[in-house]
Amino acid sequence: MTYHISESLLDLATIRQIIDQKQHLALSTESRKKITDCYDYLHQKIQGSEAAFYGINTGFGSLCDIKIEKDKLEQLQTNLVRSHACGMGDEVPTEVVQIMLLLKIRNLSLGHSGTSLALIERLIDLYNAGAYPVIYQLGSLGASGDLSPLAHLSLPLIGEGEVYYKNQKIKTAELLAQQGWEPIKLQAKEGLALLNGTQFSTAYGVWSLLQTQQLSEQADSIAAMSIDGFACLLTPFDERLHLVRPHPGQLQTAARIRTLLQGSELAAAPKETVQDPYAFRCIPQVHGASKDTIDYAKRVVEIEINSVTDNPNIFADSDAILSGGNFHAQPIALALDFLAIALAELGSISERRVYQLISGKRGLPPFLTPHSGLHSGLMITQYTAASIVSQNKQLCSPASVDSIVSCNGQEDHVSMAANAATKLYRVTQNVQRLLAIEIIAAGQALSLRKLSEEASSSSFVEQLLVAFRKYVPILDEDRLLQEDLHQAVLFLQETDVFES
Numbered sequence: 001m002t003y004h005i006s007e008s009l010l011d012l013a014t015i016r017q018i019i020d021q022k023q024h025l026a027l028s029t030e031s032r033k034k035i036t037d038c039y040d041y042l043h044q045k046i047q048g049s050e051a052a053f054y055g056i057n058t059g060f061g062s063l064c065d066i067k068i069e070k071d072k073l074e075q076l077q078t079n080l081v082r083s084h085a086c087g088m089g090d091e092v093p094t095e096v097v098q099i100m101l102l103l104k105i106r107n108l109s110l111g112h113s114g115t116s117l118a119l120i121e122r123l124i125d126l127y128n129a130g131a132y133p134v135i136y137q138l139g140s141l142g143a144s145g146d147l148s149p150l151a152h153l154s155l156p157l158i159g160e161g162e163v164y165y166k167n168q169k170i171k172t173a174e175l176l177a178q179q180g181w182e183p184i185k186l187q188a189k190e191g192l193a194l195l196n197g198t199q200f201s202t203a204y205g206v207w208s209l210l211q212t213q214q215l216s217e218q219a220d221s222i223a224a225m226s227i228d229g230f231a232c233l234l235t236p237f238d239e240r241l242h243l244v245r246p247h248p249g250q251l252q253t254a255a256r257i258r259t260l261l262q263g264s265e266l267a268a269a270p271k272e273t274v275q276d277p278y279a280f281r282c283i284p285q286v287h288g289a290s291k292d293t294i295d296y297a298k299r300v301v302e303i304e305i306n307s308v309t310d311n312p313n314i315f316a317d318s319d320a321i322l323s324g325g326n327f328h329a330q331p332i333a334l335a336l337d338f339l340a341i342a343l344a345e346l347g348s349i350s351e352r353r354v355y356q357l358i359s360g361k362r363g364l365p366p367f368l369t370p371h372s373g374l375h376s377g378l379m380i381t382q383y384t385a386a387s388i389v390s391q392n393k394q395l396c397s398p399a400s401v402d403s404i405v406s407c408n409g410q411e412d413h414v415s416m417a418a419n420a421a422t423k424l425y426r427v428t429q430n431v432q433r434l435l436a437i438e439i440i441a442a443g444q445a446l447s448l449r450k451l452s453e454e455a456s457s458s459s460f461v462e463q464l465l466v467a468f469r470k471y472v473p474i475l476d477e478d479r480l481l482q483e484d485l486h487q488a489v490l491f492l493q494e495t496d497v498f499e500s
Contacts, residue, residue: 035111042188042314081186087136096207103305122181147196198329205332205424223287226442231271301332328415357442381481384485392430467495467497471490
């Protein structure tokens with residue numbers, strides 16, 4: 001199956017489909033024409049003019065006033081890629097590199113970058129072969145684009161650097177020999193077009209949003225199990241409450257909880273309590289606000305996916321080469337910082353529900369073990385959750401409020417979007433871990449309550465519990481819980497019961 005890159009907008013749902021179905025990429029006829037027309041215009045312009053065009057026949061950054069001779073333009077672009085490939089730190093996960101490749105191909109295919117068809121097709125060759133460049137997390141300021149990460153992404157084009165291919169890290173030269181490819185000789189503007197852009201930060205945003213949409217659904221479903229496990233009232237989810245404060249996410253969450261718990265005998269049973277703790281009562285407000293933030297971040301990221309983010313931009317139809325700042329990642333930096341905060345709140349309120357569930361209240365035994373004292377039950381799972389929540393708080397300190405002057409003052413305000421992106425990646429993973437802990441506690445509480453009250457939850461929650469028990473059995477006595485935690489994470493990653 002092949003996805004043809006065209007002028008049609010690329011959205012998150014399509015990216016998920018491309019990745020899940022392992023589709024190959026190809027350029028549409030219209031994209032090929034736009035790329036070729038832009039390339040031809042640029043080279044005619046260079047040959048027919050002595051004017052200086054930034055990064056095309058000049059130096060880069062604060063060296064922009066140095067004119068480069070025509071016979072050295074290829075060396076100029078190659079030097080740029082080599083000199084900027086100075087990343088450090090952990091390697092970027094291959095699932096993010098795959099998205100980076102896809103986004104860079106999309107970016108260059110819009111026909112305002114002046115790259116050759118051969119260069120973009122080599123990027124497509126790398127993607128289709130599953131050869132993912134080795135890239136490092138540290139090195140981008142998110143201003144002149146994600147320079148260092150994108151330089152590492154580009155090294156294989158000139159036959160340098162390393163790639164992951166068939167689950168092995170190999171030298172690019174070895175890959176080229178296996179595939180029968182020759183290194184690309186970069187032409188005017190091509191190195192700059194490759195390095196300018198926000199594809200590193202945006203790829204992390206895409207990956208996190210693809211996870212986040214699932215995590216948001218899982219948070220609601222697990223919360224529904226916790227509600228019945230803790231014998232909560234359904235009053236806080238009454239539609240009338242939310243129509244008088246109609247934030248979209250709040251309305252959506254309340255409606256979903258009502259649906260998930262429809263027909264629950266436990267929910268319908270008389271309750272002695274007048275009000276529940278905020279972690280249960282305010283689920284619509286907290287989960288809903290996160291949903292609204294996810295929607296905002298999704299809009300920003302989808303705009304960025306379909307934008308030209310290198311510099312300068314070439315407009316062949318109007319005979320213009322314009323130098324600007326489309327590579328500045330401030331929109332992405334702000335959105336990813338905001339998304340990390342919204343996700344962290346899903347994890348924070350989840351940990352609070354765990355704390356309430358194990359506290360020995362409402363007829364549940366302390367730490368959800370039938371033999372409290374001799375057994376510690378789920379006592380320390382809450383400690384683990386608390387440590388993760390604390391780390392998320394530290395990670396949610398916004399990167400976008402920082403800026404460090406670089407390049408001799410030429411780049412005097414930067415977005416730090418790359419740091420926002422890599423922090424978000426960690427927060428996303430942490431929230432999945434927190435939900436895994438909650439479903440262990442919620443499942444244990446619900447199992448114990450069903451036994452004591454001889455009543456059942458809704459059909460959805462019962463189905464969810466049955467599916468979960470195939471991964472994590474009920475806790476009758478103390479055992480090694482690390483394996484339970486691992487299995488709970490696998491359950492969240494593998495099951496489709498949340499889509500019911």
